[in-house]
Amino acid sequence: MKTDQIDRKILNLIQAGFPISPEPYREIGxxxxxxxxxxxxxxxxxxxxxxxxxxxxxxxxxxxxxHSTLCAMQVEESRIDEVAAVVNSYPGVTHNYLREHQLxxxxxxxAQSIEDLEQMLNQIKTETGINDILxxxxxxxxxxxxxxxxx
Amino acid sequence: xxxxxxxxxxxxxxxxxxxxxxxxxLMGERLHLSEETIIKRxxxxxxxxxxxxxxxxxxxxxxxxxxxxxxxxxxxxxxxxxxxxxxxxxxxxxxxxxxPRYQGWPYNLFTMVxxxxxxxxxxxxxxxxxxxxxxxxxxxxxxxxxxxxxMRYFE
Numbered sequence: 001m002k003t004d005q006i007d008r009k010i011l012n013l014i015q016a017g018f019p020i021s022p023e024p025y026r027e028i029g030x031x032x033x034x035x036x037x038x039x040x041x042x043x044x045x046x047x048x049x050x051x052x053x054x055x056x057x058x059x060x061x062x063x064x065x066x067h068s069t070l071c072a073m074q075v076e077e078s079r080i081d082e083v084a085a086v087v088n089s090y091p092g093v094t095h096n097y098l099r100e101h102q103l104x105x106x107x108x109x110x111a112q113s114i115e116d117l118e119q120m121l122n123q124i125k126t127e128t129g130i131n132d133i134l135x136x137x138x139x140x141x142x143x144x145x146x147x148x149x150x151x
Numbered sequence: 152x153x154x155x156x157x158x159x160x161x162x163x164x165x166x167x168x169x170x171x172x173x174x175x176x177l178m179g180e181r182l183h184l185s186e187e188t189i190i191k192r193x194x195x196x197x198x199x200x201x202x203x204x205x206x207x208x209x210x211x212x213x214x215x216x217x218x219x220x221x222x223x224x225x226x227x228x229x230x231x232x233x234x235x236x237x238x239x240x241x242x243x244x245x246x247x248x249x250x251p252r253y254q255g256w257p258y259n260l261f262t263m264v265x266x267x268x269x270x271x272x273x274x275x276x277x278x279x280x281x282x283x284x285x286x287x288x289x290x291x292x293x294x295x296x297x298x299x300x301x302m303r304y305f306e
Contacts, residue, residue, distance in 0.1 A: 011209060018206035020194050022173060022186060036172060043207075044170045051210055054301055055168045057193070058204040059161070061302060064153075070250065070261075088298045096298040099221060099291040103256075106221070106291075110302050134253055136261075140231070142247035143239035144203070 001049035006032060007042055011052075014043070018055070061110055067117050068110035069137040072103040073130055080105070086127045092120055103134065156184070160192050164202075165303050208301065211265070218292065219265050220272040222279070223258035225287040231260060234283040238262050241282075243275040258289070 003011075009032050019027040029039035046052040061068055075083045080098065087093055087107055096107035111117040125131050153161075159182050169177045175193070176186040196202045226234045231249055238260065239247045246263040262279070266272040269292060276290055 011207065014207045015209060016204070016206060018168075020175075020190055020197065020205060022175065022190070024174065025170075025172060040170055040172070046207075047167075047170065052207045053210050053299070054208040055170075055206070056166075056208075057161070057164045057196075057202040058208065059302070060200055060203045063199075063201045064161075066302070070248075072256075084297045091303060093298060094300050094302050096296075097293040098295040098297060099293050101289070101291045105297075107298070134256060136250040138248040138250060140235065140249035142235035142249070142260075143244060145245045 001046070001051055003046070003051070006034065007046065010039065010042055011046070014055075066110050066112060067114050067137075068108060069117060069135045071107050071109055071121065072134040072136065073105050073128075073132065074103050075105045075128075075130065083128050083130065087124055090120055090124070092117075156182075157192060157196065160184075160189065160196070164193070165301070210299075217267060218269045218272050219263060220269075220276070220290040220292045222262045222264050222272075222276045222288055222290050224260040224262070224283075224285050225257045226260045226283075226285050230283075230285075234285055235260060237283050238279055241275065241279060243271075244279075257287070260285075264290075 010028060013028060013031060018024060021027060023036070025040045025043070026036040028043075029036045032039070043052065043055070047055060083105065084096060087105070088096055090109070092110045093107050094110060096105065098104055099106050109117060109120055111120055121133055121135060125133060160178070163178050163181060168174045171177055173186065175189045179186045179189045182189070193202070193205065197205055224234070235247055235249060238244055243264050243266060244262045245265055246261070248261045249259055250261055252259050264272045264275050266275060272290065272292070276288060280286060280288060
């Protein structure tokens with residue numbers, strides 16, 4: 001979708017600090033000199049077009065008691081669709097990317113316990129017949145930033 | 152740890168904030184809670200860090216930030232904190248984690264580097280290399296996004 005200057009200002013504003021107050025869209029409008037209706041319509045358009053993937057909360061999965069890891073596996077070119085279908089079928093797999101490397105499929109897996117996480121990875125190994133999955137859980141976090149500043 | 156009320160609020164939040172003038176009042180109506188309670192609890196969850204960020208998750212590929220590389224670094228153990236701190240200081244780096252090494256996988260620091268083009272990512276990695284003194288690294292460009300969703304913690 002095509003965005004204009006005001007859309008981008010809205011995005012900058014609501015990626016980091018969406019107002020947690022009774023009339024948030026009015027506040028966003030006030031901050032940018034547009035009406036509440038206009039702010040709502042613009043945000044609605046960006047949600048509909050998929051530019052805004054989600055409006056809500058990003059949770060700290062660790063603080064919610066979850067365990068997660070980054071996984072890497074080597075998948076033959078001809079099997080990528082089939083293996084991706086298996087991997088993506090798990091709700092605990094939230095991200096999956098193909099990358100230019102011998103280890104070409106990289107996905108994140110999250111579960112309520114370490115045992116559940118191991119079981120998920122074992123099931124993926126069984127279903128795909130690919131037994132080598134590197135599991136690389138974060139040992140230390142130096143930075144997490146998920147918002148992007150737009151000009 | 153989490154109260155049933157907070158669990159319910161998290162379930163509602165996972166569905167996305169309503170696009171209406173009083174979104175928190177609408178959420179409250181669904182849960183038989185007041186708008187004030189909803190706002191207070193969300194603010195508390197945010198303050199306690201359970202909610203890491205409250206707002207819009209944006210599909211940045213649609214915004215012209217099209218190239219992204221996972222840059223992996225082989226950093227000697229004694230240097231990881233220093234190097235991790237320097238990497239985190241780059242605005243092009245969105246995530247920086249330390250992860251375990253394996254046989255055949257020598258890399259222990261991971262950075263997500265974003266740019267408008269591949270060249271921008273390559274240049275950023277070069278700058279990080281100069282700033283940290285870490286010479287052994289690889290760029291893993293993504294060629295396809297096969298899945299990207301948000302975790303549903305409770306159903």
